[in-house]
Amino acid sequence: MSDLPRPLPWLGVIGQVPALDVSAPSGGPVSAVLPAPLPVEAAAPEVTMATAAAAPEVRAEPPWWASVVSKVRSKFKTPKRPGSGLPARKIIVWLRNARRVSQTGFLLLFLFLLVRTEFRGGFAGGATVRMPYPVEGFLLADPFVALMTFLSTHTIYRALWWSVGMVALTLIFGRVFCGWICPFGTLHHFFAWLIPNPQGATTGGRRVKANMTHGYQNAKYYLLGAFLVAAVCGSAIGGLFDPICICVRAIGLAVLPAANYISGRGLDGLSQTNIHALQLGSDATRDALVATVMQPRQYFFHQTWVIGALLFVVLLANRWIPRFWCRVLCPLGATLGVIARYALVGMEKDHSKCTDCNLCLVDCQGADSPQGGVKHRHDECHVCLNCEVACPEDVIKFTFLPKRTSLAKAQDTLDRRKVLTTALTGAAVLPLARTSDTIDSNYYDRLIRPPGSVPERDFMERCIRCAECMKVCPNNALHPAFLESGIEGFWTPILIPRIGYCEPTCVLCGQVCPTGAIQKINETQKLGDPVRHIEPIKIGTAFYDHGRCLPWSMATPCIVCEEFCPTSPKAIWVEEVDTPDRNGHPVHVQRPHVDPTLCIGCGACEKVCPVQDRPAVYVTSVGESRSKTNVILLETSNYNRS
Amino acid sequence: MLGASGLIAWRRYDRGGWSVGDQGGPREVRDYRVADHGGPSDFAVIRGTSASRPAEMVRHAVEALGGMRRFVSRGDVVAIKPNIGWDRTPIQAANTNPEVVAAVVQLVFEAGARRVVVTDASCNDPGRCFQRSGIWSRAHAAGAEVLLPAEHRFRTMRLRGEVLDEWPVYRTLIEADKVINLPVAKHHNLAKYTAAMKNWYGTLGGRRNRLHQSIDMSVADLATFMRPTLTVLDAVRVLLRNGPQGGNVDDTQRMNAIVASTDQVAVDAYGCTLIGQRPENLAYLRIGEERRLGTRDWHTLRPREVALRDDGATERYGLIVPAGVSPSDVAFDLHHPAPRIIT
Numbered sequence A: 001m002s003d004l005p006r007p008l009p010w011l012g013v014i015g016q017v018p019a020l021d022v023s024a025p026s027g028g029p030v031s032a033v034l035p036a037p038l039p040v041e042a043a044a045p046e047v048t049m050a051t052a053a054a055a056p057e058v059r060a061e062p063p064w065w066a067s068v069v070s071k072v073r074s075k076f077k078t079p080k081r082p083g084s085g086l087p088a089r090k091i092i093v094w095l096r097n098a099r100r101v102s103q104t105g106f107l108l109l110f111l112f113l114l115v116r117t118e119f120r121g122g123f124a125g126g127a128t129v130r131m132p133y134p135v136e137g138f139l140l141a142d143p144f145v146a147l148m149t150f151l152s153t154h155t156i157y158r159a160l161w162w163s164v165g166m167v168a169l170t171l172i173f174g175r176v177f178c179g180w181i182c183p184f185g186t187l188h189h190f191f192a193w194l195i196p197n198p199q200g201a202t203t204g205g206r207r208v209k210a211n212m213t214h215g216y217q218n219a220k221y222y223l224l225g226a227f228l229v230a231a232v233c234g235s236a237i238g239g240l241f242d243p244i245c246i247c248v249r250a251i252g253l254a255v256l257p258a259a260n261y262i263s264g265r266g267l268d269g270l271s272q273t274n275i276h277a278l279q280l281g282s283d284a285t286r287d288a289l290v291a292t293v294m295q296p297r298q299y300f301f302h303q304t305w306v307i308g309a310l311l312f313v314v315l316l317a318n319r320w321i322p323r324f325w326c327r328v329l330c331p332l333g334a335t336l337g338v339i340a341r342y343a344l345v346g347m348e349k350d351h352s353k354c355t356d357c358n359l360c361l362v363d364c365q366g367a368d369s370p371q372g373g374v375k376h377r378h379d380e381c382h383v384c385l386n387c388e389v390a391c392p393e394d395v396i397k398f399t400f401l402p403k404r405t406s407l408a409k410a411q412d413t414l415d416r417r418k419v420l421t422t423a424l425t426g427a428a429v430l431p432l433a434r435t436s437d438t439i440d441s442n443y444y445d446r447l448i449r450p451p452g453s454v455p456e457r458d459f460m461e462r463c464i465r466c467a468e469c470m471k472v473c474p475n476n477a478l479h480p481a482f483l484e485s486g487i488e489g490f491w492t493p494i495l496i497p498r499i500g501y502c503e504p505t506c507v508l509c510g511q512v513c514p515t516g517a518i519q520k521i522n523e524t525q526k527l528g529d530p531v532r533h534i535e536p537i538k539i540g541t542a543f544y545d546h547g548r549c550l551p552w553s554m555a556t557p558c559i560v561c562e563e564f565c566p567t568s569p570k571a572i573w574v575e576e577v578d579t580p581d582r583n584g585h586p587v588h589v590q591r592p593h594v595d596p597t598l599c600i601g602c603g604a605c606e607k608v609c610p611v612q613d614r615p616a617v618y619v620t621s622v623g624e625s626r627s628k629t630n631v632i633l634l635e636t637s638n639y640n641r642s
Numbered sequence B: 001m002l003g004a005s006g007l008i009a010w011r012r013y014d015r016g017g018w019s020v021g022d023q024g025g026p027r028e029v030r031d032y033r034v035a036d037h038g039g040p041s042d043f044a045v046i047r048g049t050s051a052s053r054p055a056e057m058v059r060h061a062v063e064a065l066g067g068m069r070r071f072v073s074r075g076d077v078v079a080i081k082p083n084i085g086w087d088r089t090p091i092q093a094a095n096t097n098p099e100v101v102a103a104v105v106q107l108v109f110e111a112g113a114r115r116v117v118v119t120d121a122s123c124n125d126p127g128r129c130f131q132r133s134g135i136w137s138r139a140h141a142a143g144a145e146v147l148l149p150a151e152h153r154f155r156t157m158r159l160r161g162e163v164l165d166e167w168p169v170y171r172t173l174i175e176a177d178k179v180i181n182l183p184v185a186k187h188h189n190l191a192k193y194t195a196a197m198k199n200w201y202g203t204l205g206g207r208r209n210r211l212h213q214s215i216d217m218s219v220a221d222l223a224t225f226m227r228p229t230l231t232v233l234d235a236v237r238v239l240l241r242n243g244p245q246g247g248n249v250d251d252t253q254r255m256n257a258i259v260a261s262t263d264q265v266a267v268d269a270y271g272c273t274l275i276g277q278r279p280e281n282l283a284y285l286r287i288g289e290e291r292r293l294g295t296r297d298w299h300t301l302r303p304r305e306v307a308l309r310d311d312g313a314t315e316r317y318g319l320i321v322p323a324g325v326s327p328s329d330v331a332f333d334l335h336h337p338a339p340r341i342i343t
């Protein structure tokens, strides 16, 4: 930036920047001679002249509300444009409003789909349960996800081809996804406005400085490189950083359950008062919430506070660097940025007309150097159009097929050595992660994957940690793994039967999985069909801890586990015994046993066992259908079947 | 300031300590029975053929007791508690038959009820149980409100039963004017047989799994707590093995029977014979009788047994009643061994 003309010192208030040809009197600060904004009252004399005779004292003493009215009015009045005051093109102003509508609309659409990523049932529903529309739609149109999984699996899984549409859109208009569509981007846009930098308020120098292009913005390209290399090596770990994945994960697993908790506790408090009206009101509110955005029961997610805390941090970062996430970290933004270099629509600048007022930078979203005198970073631009609307001169123009001279090229911006080192990092992390306690050795016995999951290695190639499956699971069975599946499997889905078991007739997690880490299975495939010799999908096998089981060690009847075992015939069978209690009196109990050939590992038994803290029956992953090696029994092992 | 803080400290003083809340007190009872104004019978058994529609059987059963107006008054809020416990389809007979539910809803509305709520606290995911059992759609079509058991609809109560003390209770079920128990007859591996009395498990929230350690006592406790207006037992299709969840159609059998009574103990005493059990084997029936919840001897309840025939006529103990004659006009009880048409 040092070779550029130095901008004028920033004065702090829009509308008070003089054009370059206004000569400042020597000595005084520039702002001292600026014409003060015309007070509204100053226009009054002409009006009052006619009525002066009638009510002169009115003029002398305007009513108390006059100042309020004028203040309110001035709020709505279009401020006088500074500088040459050239108005922005009508179409651009219109498009900027369209962009705001689009952002709001897509954010609402995203939230709607997210809230609907669950099964509620209804009177119109039949025996087959499916999502009525693609609730995972945003992920299907996500080119970063498609690219990553393409590199790892060499296929485009089902509806992921939607992302081709997004590539096309970007090739025409640039990163409009970031500026117009992305729900995470919109959140950052909103938060950057909501919590402006304390020094410099909404428009001041720090903000303009923050909105200039910085070297750190390249971080996302290096990150993208590392993720893509990791994908080539067989890990879709980049999903940790995909903005749509983050949105689903953070809002679905942290914000919504927390909101549910707060509203639930608050309204519970009201309904426990003895005031009838309060009780009724609280019940009605609760019913209305549950019917719309909340869930009928509190959901819990394993270690979800980390997810929530990270969301909080990255939103807070907007205070110092507006849209910190989008500019610095977002690998989807980087993907689109690379594509946007070839976009048809771009910015053309007339550098000679720039007065360096920097107004374009006040609300610049991408920090892409819209101001005159520097090359435009097309790949950083979110096409929010704020700069062209703000520019009082005739510098900035968004147009089809702009003159390429004012656009920066990749060579100007990326450092080849850094690209290489990050790529190497991407390649090196995987072997490190995989030679720790993970996939191949010292496998965590309770790493139970959702039904229909592909084998673990393929799972790593596909799972983008989008948390759609965890959100949709009606039983709260699926959770973001913490370190259970190694560092590489962070936030991949893990089934924790003690919190929720897998509902046998449910296939929803496979239905919403955008990348096929959990395959789209149907009920027959999941439950098997003895007539047609279809084996059910097993996700694990149950085991008894006889020392804790009531009929086994406490001469107490129980077998809740048997009651809930859903297979037919039941995988749990009972042995009728008369066992002595401590006084030697025989007690008739039924002692449960698992038949490993029938057990599907659903975990219903573990969920309902009354031994509260550590259940007397528990499921481990051994025997899961997806694995050829994680097996117990010879005759049912996968090698024999295929 | 000092005064205020002193006042707070004095008023809200907490001595601490480790005491258990009060133990005594009478049992909580929710009694929805109507004052008996002498219906023609208190126990009706309808046996149909495989061609009889469940709705028709329910109608005959209720009419044999004197019609729904005996139980439901104009303007009542009626809660209907079918068994919607499991994620099973109707053919698997783990939940109450949806046609039976719809028929009861219809009868209750015909009797002038203002609001009819159908609900249960399911064992599996409720949305799935309600939808896939077919009860949601049929009850909704009949005009009932179908409520899912959301957490906030439960409130902790002290039932003061033998084994059941403090439990979250489903408010919707206990806040109605009349409650109709609508169980399905099933085998149950631990309790041996489940229908009317055990159906009240669905009024409890929380972790019900502890109840199994003393299943007979807890069933009796619940039946003591809930005294329904009417019990209608669905035995159209009965799960004979692998209960209570079943899952295999081979374990079920069509029995084409409906039992209706004001006495839940009697319903279970009769119903268990359908799956080959004997009332004396079921401890909770004995406890129920000891607590005077009802009688195992259903013969004392002026029973009426109606057989539906395919030609639309009904048959009771050899008497053919032509189609069009109301079942309540036909009397069969111990005092009149020969059935007769009253009018």
Ligand code: SF4
Pocket: A450, A451, A469, A472, A473, A474, A475, A476, A477, A478, A495, A501, A502, A503, A504, A506, A507, A508, A509, A510
């Ligand atoms: S884990 Fe089981 S219950 Fe949960 S969504 Fe997947 S199939 Fe459904």
Ligand code: SF4
Pocket: A541, A542, A561, A564, A565, A566, A567, A571, A572, A594, A598, A599, A600, A601, A602, A603, A604, A605, A606, A619
């Ligand atoms: S995990 Fe438990 S409940 Fe599920 S099939 Fe196996 S034994 Fe049955």
Ligand code: SF4
Pocket: A544, A548, A549, A550, A551, A552, A558, A559, A560, A561, A562, A592, A608, A609, A610, A611, A615, A616, A617
């Ligand atoms: S539910 Fe638990 S305690 Fe009860 S029989 Fe089964 S394993 Fe044992």
